[in-house]
Amino acid sequence: MTHFGDHQTAIYAQGMFLGQIPAITTDLAGLEARAAEVLEPAALGYVVPSAGGGSTARANVAAFERWRIVPRMLRDHARRDLATTVLGTSMAAPVLLGPVGVQTLAHPDGELASARAATALGLTNVHSTQASHSLEEAAGASGDGSRWYQLYWPSDPELCESFLDRAHRGGYTHLVVTVDTTLLGWRPADLDRGYLPFLAGEGIANYTSDPVFTRRLERPASEDPGAAGLAFASVFPHPGLSWDRLAWLRERWAGPIVLKGIQHVDDARLARDHGMDGIVVSNHGGRQVDGAVASLDTLPAIAEAVGSDLCVLFDSGVRSGPDVLKALALGAEAVLLGRPYLYGLALGGQAGVEHVLRSLLAELDLTLAGAGWSSLADLGPHCVVRA
Ligand SMILES: Cc1cc2nc3c(=O)[nH]c(=O)nc-3n(C[C@H](O)[C@H](O)[C@H](O)COP(=O)(O)O)c2cc1C
Numbered sequence: 001m002t003h004f005g006d007h008q009t010a011i012y013a014q015g016m017f018l019g020q021i022p023a024i025t026t027d028l029a030g031l032e033a034r035a036a037e038v039l040e041p042a043a044l045g046y047v048v049p050s051a052g053g054g055s056t057a058r059a060n061v062a063a064f065e066r067w068r069i070v071p072r073m074l075r076d077h078a079r080r081d082l083a084t085t086v087l088g089t090s091m092a093a094p095v096l097l098g099p100v101g102v103q104t105l106a107h108p109d110g111e112l113a114s115a116r117a118a119t120a121l122g123l124t125n126v127h128s129t130q131a132s133h134s135l136e137e138a139a140g141a142s143g144d145g146s147r148w149y150q151l152y153w154p155s156d157p158e159l160c161e162s163f164l165d166r167a168h169r170g171g172y173t174h175l176v177v178t179v180d181t182t183l184l185g186w187r188p189a190d191l192d193r194g195y196l197p198f199l200a201g202e203g204i205a206n207y208t209s210d211p212v213f214t215r216r217l218e219r220p221a222s223e224d225p226g227a228a229g230l231a232f233a234s235v236f237p238h239p240g241l242s243w244d245r246l247a248w249l250r251e252r253w254a255g256p257i258v259l260k261g262i263q264h265v266d267d268a269r270l271a272r273d274h275g276m277d278g279i280v281v282s283n284h285g286g287r288q289v290d291g292a293v294a295s296l297d298t299l300p301a302i303a304e305a306v307g308s309d310l311c312v313l314f315d316s317g318v319r320s321g322p323d324v325l326k327a328l329a330l331g332a333e334a335v336l337l338g339r340p341y342l343y344g345l346a347l348g349g350q351a352g353v354e355h356v357l358r359s360l361l362a363e364l365d366l367t368l369a370g371a372g373w374s375s376l377a378d379l380g381p382h383c384v385v386r387a
């Protein structure tokens with residue numbers, strides 16, 4: 001497996017310095033601006049904006065500023081290794097490629113490029129229900145890499161069963177059930193442009209490749225993508241979903257189940273009490289409830305309450321190596337990336353995704369070393385202070 005730590009960081013930084021690696025940019029904070037130069041307006045309008053006026057998306061990033069790392073000195077950190085195991089899956093670093101839909105908006109290779117990049121680096125890709133490539137195609141692209149599947153639980157139970165069967169047959173071992181998007185949030189940028197990719201037939205490959213879904217269509221999706229988009233729009237919303245439905249899912253899926261979108265301590269406890277294996281503390285990158293609390297601000301109390309019973313993962317607002325270190329120090333076992341790797345995809349396909357991930361992991365490694373630590377196991381609340 002790829003090693004991130006002492007050797008890898010130095011080699012990658014040296015390669016960029018010598019111009020052997022075409023550095024798209026090493027300025028991770030500047031990725032969004034660079035991606036904005038290459039993304040089509042329609043794609044840009046879908047990817048970058050958040051719900052409402054973007055207050056939660058900004059708060060997600062600002063929350064990281066309020067925690068500062070307190071470096072320790074003269075502690076041997078010559079041997080470092082970022083490798084970890086999350087719910088039984090080995091990973092070269094505590095960073096997953098989070099579920100992001102409609103990736104062909106960023107690059108024609110879409111989810112295939114992300115799956116390949118994840119496998120090349122020994123990281124785990126979470127394939128979205130809302131993908132532009134089907135879960136079977138993405139499984140092929142993953143090769144011998146690990147595979148997790150993100151479920152948008154459709155209101156049609158037969159379709160849901162079909163998704164689960166296909167994910168299992170496709171070699172996906174873990175289910176990430178996104179619970180914060182039973183309805184799409186209020187997104188003015190999408191509404192003002194009058195454009196939603198799925199209504200144009202994009203980002204619904206998992207549906208149009210599904211026998212249950214296609215049986216309900218009058219004409220093949222290739223002949224009438226608009227009708228397929230409308231059919232999707234009728235099965236996607238699921239506002240009636242509630243905790244008592246999880247028993248059914250628990251019966252139906254033998255592998256680990258992770259609930260994505262938890263923001264309250266009591267919901268974290270409910271996830272545990274309903275037999276879930278993990279949670280992702282997340283507010284969907286601020287794309288759902290504008291005005292919601294910054295994701296990082298909810299992490300310490302949730303990790304404190306359930307961290308010993310459940311695998312606690314984190315996303316929303318992670319933009320750099322130091323951000324990853326702060327989230328781990330505050331109780332996350334690993335983080336999911338959203339927009340940053342999508343910007344890498346827009347800028348350079350698979351190579352762009354790999355570049356963003358390698359840069360972020362090199363920065364994480366140097367931050368770990370500079371703060372005086374050698375291993376992820378050393379991290380905890382003692383490594384940071386609230387400023
Ligand atoms: C363009 C886009 C599409 C997304 N699609 C999905 C999706 O299909 N399923 C899902 O669970 N989350 C989806 N998310 C949310 C991400 O998984 C993740 O929670 C979020 O991007 C994290 O915030 P960040 O982008 O600020 O890092 C999407 C996010 C973006 C930006």
Ligand SMILES: O=C(O)C(=O)c1ccccc1
Pocket residue numbers: 101130181184198203284287
């Ligand atoms: O855009 C999103 O954030 C997302 O998760 C989603 C939800 C439904 C359809 C497409 C994407």
